Amino acid sequence: MHPVLTYTDRIVRLEPPARDELLRAFVPQEFPKGACLLRAGQTSQHYHFIEHGLVKSSFYKEDKEFIMNFFKEPILFTEINSYLTSAPSKYQLLALEPTTGYRIARPDIERLCRQHHAIETLFKQLLAFASVGMMKRISEMLEENATVRYRLFVQEKAPLLQRISLGDLAAYLGITQVSLSRIRAGQ
Amino acid sequence: MHPVLTYTDRIVRLEPPARDELLRAFVPQEFPKGACLLRAGQTSQHYHFIEHGLVKSSFYKEDKEFIMNFFKEPILFTEINSYLTSAPSKYQLLALEPTTGYRIARPDIERLCRQHHAIETLFKQLLAFASVGMMKRISEMLEENATVRYRLFVQEKAPLLQRISLGDLAAYLGITQVSLSRIRAGQ
Protein backbone atom coordinates (compact mmCIF):
# COMPACT_ATOMS: atom_id res chain seq x y z
CA MET A 1 0.00 0.00 0.00
CA HIS A 2 1.10 3.56 -0.59
CA PRO A 3 2.89 4.86 2.53
CA VAL A 4 0.62 7.90 2.72
CA LEU A 5 -2.40 5.62 2.97
CA THR A 6 -0.73 3.39 5.53
CA TYR A 7 -0.37 6.56 7.57
CA THR A 8 -3.81 8.08 7.02
CA ASP A 9 -5.57 4.76 7.62
CA ARG A 10 -4.57 4.96 11.25
CA ILE A 11 -6.30 8.34 11.53
CA VAL A 12 -9.45 8.07 9.44
CA ARG A 13 -10.92 5.54 7.05
CA LEU A 14 -11.17 6.94 3.51
CA GLU A 15 -13.45 5.51 0.83
CA PRO A 16 -11.83 4.50 -2.47
CA PRO A 17 -12.68 7.70 -4.38
CA ALA A 18 -11.24 9.87 -1.63
CA ARG A 19 -8.17 7.64 -1.33
CA ASP A 20 -7.50 7.75 -5.05
CA GLU A 21 -7.93 11.48 -5.40
CA LEU A 22 -5.83 12.12 -2.33
CA LEU A 23 -2.99 9.97 -3.65
CA ARG A 24 -3.08 11.65 -7.05
CA ALA A 25 -2.42 15.00 -5.36
CA PHE A 26 0.75 13.83 -3.58
CA VAL A 27 4.02 14.44 -5.43
CA PRO A 28 7.25 12.59 -4.55
CA GLN A 29 9.95 14.67 -2.89
CA GLU A 30 13.55 14.00 -1.95
CA PHE A 31 15.90 16.15 0.12
CA PRO A 32 19.56 15.66 0.94
CA LYS A 33 20.70 16.35 4.48
CA GLY A 34 20.72 20.12 5.07
CA ALA A 35 18.15 20.94 2.38
CA CYS A 36 15.27 23.32 3.09
CA LEU A 37 11.70 22.14 2.63
CA LEU A 38 10.64 25.68 3.47
CA ARG A 39 12.75 28.80 3.85
CA ALA A 40 11.95 31.48 6.41
CA GLY A 41 10.11 34.27 4.61
CA GLN A 42 8.37 31.93 2.18
CA THR A 43 4.73 31.00 2.65
CA SER A 44 3.94 27.44 3.68
CA GLN A 45 1.96 26.08 0.74
CA HIS A 46 2.17 22.33 1.26
CA TYR A 47 1.73 19.51 3.69
CA HIS A 48 4.71 17.18 3.65
CA PHE A 49 4.64 13.45 4.21
CA ILE A 50 7.94 12.05 5.43
CA GLU A 51 8.45 8.41 4.50
CA HIS A 52 12.08 8.29 5.61
CA GLY A 53 14.07 10.97 7.36
CA LEU A 54 13.93 13.76 9.87
CA VAL A 55 13.10 17.46 9.61
CA LYS A 56 13.39 20.32 12.07
CA SER A 57 11.24 23.44 12.22
CA SER A 58 13.33 26.33 13.54
CA PHE A 59 13.89 30.07 13.48
CA TYR A 60 16.66 32.51 14.26
CA LYS A 61 16.63 35.38 16.73
CA GLU A 62 19.82 37.43 16.51
CA ASP A 63 21.96 34.55 15.24
CA LYS A 64 20.56 32.19 17.86
CA GLU A 65 18.53 29.28 16.57
CA PHE A 66 15.43 27.97 18.30
CA ILE A 67 13.69 24.75 17.32
CA MET A 68 9.91 24.48 17.37
CA ASN A 69 9.71 20.78 16.59
CA PHE A 70 11.24 17.69 15.08
CA PHE A 71 9.29 15.71 12.50
CA LYS A 72 10.35 12.14 11.90
CA GLU A 73 8.97 9.46 9.65
CA PRO A 74 6.19 8.61 9.24
CA ILE A 75 4.39 11.94 9.55
CA LEU A 76 2.19 14.31 7.60
CA PHE A 77 2.85 17.88 8.68
CA THR A 78 3.53 21.47 7.69
CA GLU A 79 4.57 24.78 9.17
CA ILE A 80 1.05 25.39 10.45
CA ASN A 81 1.16 29.10 11.21
CA SER A 82 2.13 30.24 7.75
CA TYR A 83 -0.07 27.59 6.15
CA LEU A 84 -3.12 28.78 8.05
CA THR A 85 -2.50 32.52 7.91
CA SER A 86 -0.80 32.73 4.50
CA ALA A 87 1.79 34.97 6.13
CA PRO A 88 5.48 34.57 5.32
CA SER A 89 6.90 31.94 7.61
CA LYS A 90 9.05 32.91 10.55
CA TYR A 91 10.25 29.32 10.53
CA GLN A 92 12.31 27.18 8.20
CA LEU A 93 11.88 23.47 7.62
CA LEU A 94 15.25 21.79 7.24
CA ALA A 95 16.14 18.16 6.62
CA LEU A 96 18.43 16.83 9.35
CA GLU A 97 18.89 13.58 7.44
CA PRO A 98 18.46 12.53 3.83
CA THR A 99 14.69 12.68 3.63
CA THR A 100 12.22 11.20 1.17
CA GLY A 101 8.48 11.48 0.96
CA TYR A 102 5.67 13.31 -0.78
CA ARG A 103 4.00 16.65 -0.63
CA ILE A 104 0.53 17.97 -1.37
CA ALA A 105 -0.26 21.57 -2.29
CA ARG A 106 -2.74 23.72 -0.42
CA PRO A 107 -5.15 24.24 -3.33
CA ASP A 108 -5.39 20.46 -3.67
CA ILE A 109 -5.90 20.05 0.06
CA GLU A 110 -8.64 22.69 0.09
CA ARG A 111 -10.39 21.17 -2.90
CA LEU A 112 -10.19 17.67 -1.43
CA CYS A 113 -11.41 18.89 1.96
CA ARG A 114 -14.43 20.45 0.27
CA GLN A 115 -15.18 17.41 -1.86
CA HIS A 116 -14.62 14.69 0.73
CA HIS A 117 -15.86 15.12 4.26
CA ALA A 118 -13.50 12.35 5.41
CA ILE A 119 -10.47 14.21 4.10
CA GLU A 120 -11.55 17.28 6.05
CA THR A 121 -11.76 15.01 9.08
CA LEU A 122 -8.23 13.81 8.35
CA PHE A 123 -6.77 17.30 8.32
CA LYS A 124 -8.79 18.23 11.38
CA GLN A 125 -7.18 15.28 13.15
CA LEU A 126 -3.73 16.47 12.11
CA LEU A 127 -4.50 19.81 13.76
CA ALA A 128 -5.75 17.96 16.81
CA PHE A 129 -2.47 16.03 17.13
CA ALA A 130 -0.49 19.23 16.71
CA SER A 131 -2.60 20.95 19.38
CA VAL A 132 -2.09 18.17 21.90
CA GLY A 133 1.66 18.26 21.31
CA MET A 134 1.92 22.03 21.61
CA MET A 135 -0.16 22.11 24.76
CA LYS A 136 2.17 19.60 26.38
CA ARG A 137 5.15 21.66 25.28
CA ILE A 138 3.76 24.92 26.73
CA SER A 139 2.87 23.14 29.94
CA GLU A 140 6.39 21.78 30.32
CA MET A 141 8.04 25.09 29.51
CA LEU A 142 5.94 26.75 32.21
CA GLU A 143 6.42 24.30 35.02
CA GLU A 144 9.82 22.67 34.48
CA ASN A 145 13.32 24.09 34.39
CA ALA A 146 15.80 23.13 31.69
CA THR A 147 17.22 20.21 33.65
CA VAL A 148 13.83 18.54 34.01
CA ARG A 149 12.85 19.32 30.42
CA TYR A 150 16.05 17.65 29.28
CA ARG A 151 15.31 14.54 31.36
CA LEU A 152 11.76 14.40 30.03
CA PHE A 153 13.01 14.64 26.47
CA VAL A 154 15.47 11.82 27.06
CA GLN A 155 12.75 9.68 28.63
CA GLU A 156 10.03 10.33 26.11
CA LYS A 157 11.95 10.74 22.90
CA ALA A 158 14.86 8.37 23.35
CA PRO A 159 14.86 7.17 19.71
CA LEU A 160 14.97 10.76 18.45
CA LEU A 161 17.84 11.57 20.78
CA GLN A 162 20.15 9.28 18.79
CA ARG A 163 19.46 11.24 15.63
CA ILE A 164 19.89 14.87 16.65
CA SER A 165 22.87 16.89 17.81
CA LEU A 166 23.11 18.28 21.33
CA GLY A 167 23.11 21.74 19.78
CA ASP A 168 19.73 21.07 18.21
CA LEU A 169 18.44 19.60 21.45
CA ALA A 170 19.51 22.75 23.28
CA ALA A 171 17.78 24.90 20.66
CA TYR A 172 14.63 22.86 21.23
CA LEU A 173 14.85 23.16 25.01
CA GLY A 174 15.35 26.92 24.68
CA ILE A 175 18.79 27.02 26.32
CA THR A 176 22.33 27.43 25.01
CA GLN A 177 24.36 24.45 24.04
CA VAL A 178 26.82 25.27 26.80
CA SER A 179 24.02 25.14 29.36
CA LEU A 180 22.89 21.78 28.05
CA SER A 181 26.41 20.45 28.33
CA ARG A 182 26.49 21.63 31.91
CA ILE A 183 23.15 19.99 32.63
CA ARG A 184 24.36 16.71 31.15
CA ALA A 185 27.49 16.87 33.28
CA GLY A 186 25.16 16.94 36.31
CA GLN A 187 25.60 20.53 37.56
CA MET B 1 -29.37 36.59 16.08
CA HIS B 2 -28.20 34.01 18.57
CA PRO B 3 -24.74 34.97 19.87
CA VAL B 4 -23.30 31.57 18.98
CA LEU B 5 -24.29 32.12 15.36
CA THR B 6 -22.92 35.66 15.33
CA TYR B 7 -19.67 34.07 16.36
CA THR B 8 -19.66 31.08 14.02
CA ASP B 9 -20.73 33.17 11.03
CA ARG B 10 -17.35 34.86 11.09
CA ILE B 11 -15.66 31.45 10.79
CA VAL B 12 -17.81 29.43 8.41
CA ARG B 13 -21.17 29.85 6.70
CA LEU B 14 -23.69 27.29 7.92
CA GLU B 15 -26.83 26.36 6.01
CA PRO B 16 -30.13 26.65 7.90
CA PRO B 17 -30.43 22.95 8.85
CA ALA B 18 -26.92 22.92 10.26
CA ARG B 19 -27.50 26.23 12.07
CA ASP B 20 -30.71 25.03 13.64
CA GLU B 21 -29.36 21.70 14.78
CA LEU B 22 -26.22 23.32 16.11
CA LEU B 23 -28.20 25.82 18.17
CA ARG B 24 -30.46 23.12 19.57
CA ALA B 25 -27.40 21.38 21.02
CA PHE B 26 -26.18 24.44 22.95
CA VAL B 27 -27.35 24.72 26.55
CA PRO B 28 -27.24 28.01 28.50
CA GLN B 29 -24.67 28.19 31.27
CA GLU B 30 -23.94 30.70 33.97
CA PHE B 31 -21.00 30.86 36.36
CA PRO B 32 -20.30 33.24 39.23
CA LYS B 33 -16.79 34.55 39.62
CA GLY B 34 -14.55 31.78 40.92
CA ALA B 35 -16.68 28.90 39.63
CA CYS B 36 -15.14 25.96 37.80
CA LEU B 37 -16.27 25.11 34.28
CA LEU B 38 -13.96 22.10 34.49
CA ARG B 39 -12.10 20.72 37.46
CA ALA B 40 -8.64 19.17 37.14
CA GLY B 41 -9.07 15.41 37.04
CA GLN B 42 -12.38 15.56 35.20
CA THR B 43 -12.60 14.84 31.48
CA SER B 44 -13.35 17.73 29.17
CA GLN B 45 -16.69 16.80 27.61
CA HIS B 46 -17.93 20.12 26.25
CA TYR B 47 -17.07 23.10 24.16
CA HIS B 48 -18.01 26.34 25.93
CA PHE B 49 -19.23 29.51 24.31
CA ILE B 50 -18.59 32.61 26.40
CA GLU B 51 -21.05 35.40 25.68
CA HIS B 52 -19.93 37.58 28.59
CA GLY B 53 -17.05 36.99 30.94
CA LEU B 54 -13.54 35.67 31.26
CA VAL B 55 -12.13 32.22 32.00
CA LYS B 56 -8.62 30.99 32.73
CA SER B 57 -7.18 27.57 31.99
CA SER B 58 -4.58 26.69 34.61
CA PHE B 59 -2.89 23.92 36.56
CA TYR B 60 -0.93 23.52 39.76
CA LYS B 61 2.57 22.17 40.21
CA GLU B 62 3.48 21.87 43.88
CA ASP B 63 1.14 24.66 44.99
CA LYS B 64 2.31 26.96 42.22
CA GLU B 65 -0.26 27.86 39.61
CA PHE B 66 0.52 28.16 35.91
CA ILE B 67 -1.91 29.57 33.38
CA MET B 68 -2.21 28.11 29.91
CA ASN B 69 -4.60 30.69 28.50
CA PHE B 70 -7.27 33.28 29.08
CA PHE B 71 -10.57 32.99 27.22
CA LYS B 72 -12.67 36.12 26.94
CA GLU B 73 -15.97 36.76 25.25
CA PRO B 74 -16.85 36.03 22.55
CA ILE B 75 -15.16 32.66 22.16
CA LEU B 76 -15.96 29.01 21.59
CA PHE B 77 -13.32 26.87 23.28
CA THR B 78 -12.53 23.91 25.50
CA GLU B 79 -9.62 22.28 27.32
CA ILE B 80 -8.42 20.68 24.12
CA ASN B 81 -6.05 18.06 25.44
CA SER B 82 -8.55 16.26 27.60
CA TYR B 83 -11.30 16.76 25.04
CA LEU B 84 -9.24 15.14 22.29
CA THR B 85 -7.62 12.38 24.32
CA SER B 86 -10.47 11.67 26.76
CA ALA B 87 -7.85 11.65 29.50
CA PRO B 88 -8.55 13.34 32.84
CA SER B 89 -7.63 16.98 32.53
CA LYS B 90 -4.46 18.30 34.07
CA TYR B 91 -6.06 21.74 33.79
CA GLN B 92 -8.99 23.49 35.36
CA LEU B 93 -11.23 26.06 33.70
CA LEU B 94 -12.15 28.79 36.16
CA ALA B 95 -14.31 31.87 35.71
CA LEU B 96 -12.36 35.04 36.56
CA GLU B 97 -15.53 37.12 36.22
CA PRO B 98 -19.23 36.37 36.33
CA THR B 99 -19.54 34.45 33.07
CA THR B 100 -22.54 33.58 30.94
CA GLY B 101 -22.82 31.59 27.76
CA TYR B 102 -23.67 28.16 26.41
CA ARG B 103 -22.09 24.77 26.16
CA ILE B 104 -22.34 21.86 23.78
CA ALA B 105 -21.55 18.26 24.67
CA ARG B 106 -19.05 16.11 22.83
CA PRO B 107 -21.54 13.48 21.62
CA ASP B 108 -23.57 16.29 20.05
CA ILE B 109 -20.47 17.80 18.48
CA GLU B 110 -19.39 14.45 17.07
CA ARG B 111 -22.83 13.75 15.66
CA LEU B 112 -23.13 17.21 14.14
CA CYS B 113 -19.62 16.99 12.69
CA ARG B 114 -20.57 13.70 11.02
CA GLN B 115 -23.89 14.99 9.73
CA HIS B 116 -22.81 18.44 8.53
CA HIS B 117 -19.55 18.88 6.71
CA ALA B 118 -19.65 22.62 7.45
CA ILE B 119 -19.81 21.99 11.19
CA GLU B 120 -16.74 19.78 10.91
CA THR B 121 -15.09 22.68 9.10
CA LEU B 122 -16.08 24.98 11.96
CA PHE B 123 -14.45 22.81 14.60
CA LYS B 124 -11.41 22.31 12.39
CA GLN B 125 -11.10 26.10 12.25
CA LEU B 126 -11.29 26.32 16.03
CA LEU B 127 -8.35 23.92 16.21
CA ALA B 128 -6.54 26.01 13.62
CA PHE B 129 -6.97 29.17 15.73
CA ALA B 130 -5.76 27.33 18.81
CA SER B 131 -2.73 26.02 16.93
CA VAL B 132 -1.73 29.45 15.67
CA GLY B 133 -2.00 30.87 19.19
CA MET B 134 -0.01 28.08 20.79
CA MET B 135 2.72 28.26 18.18
CA LYS B 136 3.15 31.96 18.89
CA ARG B 137 3.28 31.24 22.59
CA ILE B 138 5.97 28.55 22.24
CA SER B 139 7.96 30.80 19.95
CA GLU B 140 7.87 33.65 22.46
CA MET B 141 8.76 31.45 25.39
CA LEU B 142 11.80 30.18 23.49
CA GLU B 143 13.19 33.45 22.25
CA GLU B 144 12.16 36.12 24.76
CA ASN B 145 12.93 36.56 28.44
CA ALA B 146 10.24 37.39 30.97
CA THR B 147 10.68 41.16 30.62
CA VAL B 148 10.06 41.08 26.88
CA ARG B 149 7.19 38.62 27.21
CA TYR B 150 5.58 40.98 29.73
CA ARG B 151 5.93 43.92 27.34
CA LEU B 152 4.50 41.91 24.47
CA PHE B 153 1.53 40.91 26.59
CA VAL B 154 0.90 44.53 27.55
CA GLN B 155 1.14 45.62 23.91
CA GLU B 156 -0.93 42.87 22.36
CA LYS B 157 -3.49 42.18 25.06
CA ALA B 158 -4.00 45.58 26.63
CA PRO B 159 -7.79 45.16 27.09
CA LEU B 160 -7.24 41.84 28.86
CA LEU B 161 -4.65 43.40 31.15
CA GLN B 162 -7.33 45.50 32.83
CA ARG B 163 -9.27 42.40 33.75
CA ILE B 164 -6.67 40.08 35.27
CA SER B 165 -4.56 40.24 38.41
CA LEU B 166 -0.80 40.60 38.25
CA GLY B 167 -0.58 37.23 39.96
CA ASP B 168 -2.46 35.62 37.10
CA LEU B 169 -0.34 37.45 34.56
CA ALA B 170 2.81 36.13 36.26
CA ALA B 171 1.35 32.60 36.22
CA TYR B 172 0.75 33.04 32.49
CA LEU B 173 4.25 34.34 31.83
CA GLY B 174 5.71 31.44 33.81
CA ILE B 175 7.41 33.54 36.48
CA THR B 176 6.65 34.29 40.13
CA GLN B 177 4.52 37.24 41.03
CA VAL B 178 7.48 38.75 42.85
CA SER B 179 9.55 38.57 39.66
CA LEU B 180 6.78 40.26 37.69
CA SER B 181 6.60 43.03 40.25
CA ARG B 182 10.34 43.53 39.87
CA ILE B 183 10.03 43.61 36.08
CA ARG B 184 7.29 46.20 36.27
CA ALA B 185 9.42 48.33 38.57
CA GLY B 186 12.00 48.37 35.75
CA GLN B 187 14.81 46.20 37.14
Added chain:
DNA sequence: TAGCTTTTTTATCATTTGATAAATAGCCGG
Protein backbone atom coordinates in the same frame (compact mmCIF):
# COMPACT_ATOMS: atom_id res chain seq x y z
C1' DT C 1 -14.59 54.49 58.72
C1' DA C 2 -12.13 50.61 61.10
C1' DG C 3 -10.46 46.36 60.68
C1' DC C 4 -9.48 42.50 58.00
C1' DT C 5 -7.94 40.18 53.83
C1' DT C 6 -5.77 40.13 49.53
C1' DT C 7 -2.69 42.07 46.28
C1' DT C 8 1.46 44.26 45.15
C1' DT C 9 5.96 45.98 46.17
C1' DT C 10 10.55 45.95 48.19
C1' DA C 11 14.61 43.72 49.96
C1' DT C 12 18.02 39.99 50.49
C1' DC C 13 20.25 35.97 49.23
C1' DA C 14 20.41 31.51 46.47
C1' DT C 15 19.98 29.15 42.12
C1' DT C 16 19.66 28.86 37.25
C1' DT C 17 21.00 30.20 32.91
C1' DG C 18 23.68 33.23 29.64
C1' DA C 19 28.01 35.06 27.56
C1' DT C 20 32.49 34.32 26.52
C1' DA C 21 36.73 32.01 25.95
C1' DA C 22 39.44 28.12 25.74
C1' DA C 23 40.29 23.20 25.86
C1' DT C 24 39.05 18.69 24.31
C1' DA C 25 36.97 15.34 21.44
C1' DG C 26 35.05 13.63 17.28
C1' DC C 27 34.64 13.51 12.33
C1' DC C 28 35.80 13.73 7.53
C1' DG C 29 38.36 14.44 3.28
C1' DG C 30 42.75 14.23 1.20
Added chain:
DNA sequence: CCGGCTATTTATCAAATGATAAAAAAGCTA
Protein backbone atom coordinates in the same frame (compact mmCIF):
# COMPACT_ATOMS: atom_id res chain seq x y z
C1' DC D 1 47.49 9.09 9.04
C1' DC D 2 47.32 14.11 8.90
C1' DG D 3 45.13 18.39 9.11
C1' DG D 4 41.33 21.04 9.55
C1' DC D 5 36.51 21.40 10.67
C1' DT D 6 32.73 20.98 13.84
C1' DA D 7 30.73 19.46 18.12
C1' DT D 8 31.12 19.15 22.92
C1' DT D 9 32.95 20.12 27.38
C1' DT D 10 34.99 22.93 30.99
C1' DA D 11 35.76 27.23 33.37
C1' DT D 12 34.73 31.94 34.84
C1' DC D 13 31.94 35.74 35.59
C1' DA D 14 27.45 38.28 34.75
C1' DA D 15 22.49 38.53 34.43
C1' DA D 16 17.93 36.74 35.20
C1' DT D 17 14.83 34.54 38.07
C1' DG D 18 13.36 31.98 42.41
C1' DA D 19 12.57 31.68 47.48
C1' DT D 20 11.53 33.90 51.43
C1' DA D 21 10.20 37.47 54.45
C1' DA D 22 8.33 41.75 55.39
C1' DA D 23 6.27 46.15 54.24
C1' DA D 24 3.03 48.82 51.76
C1' DA D 25 -1.11 49.40 49.14
C1' DA D 26 -5.62 48.27 47.71
C1' DG D 27 -10.01 46.26 48.29
C1' DC D 28 -13.83 44.49 51.01
C1' DT D 29 -17.18 44.33 54.56
C1' DA D 30 -19.31 45.03 58.86
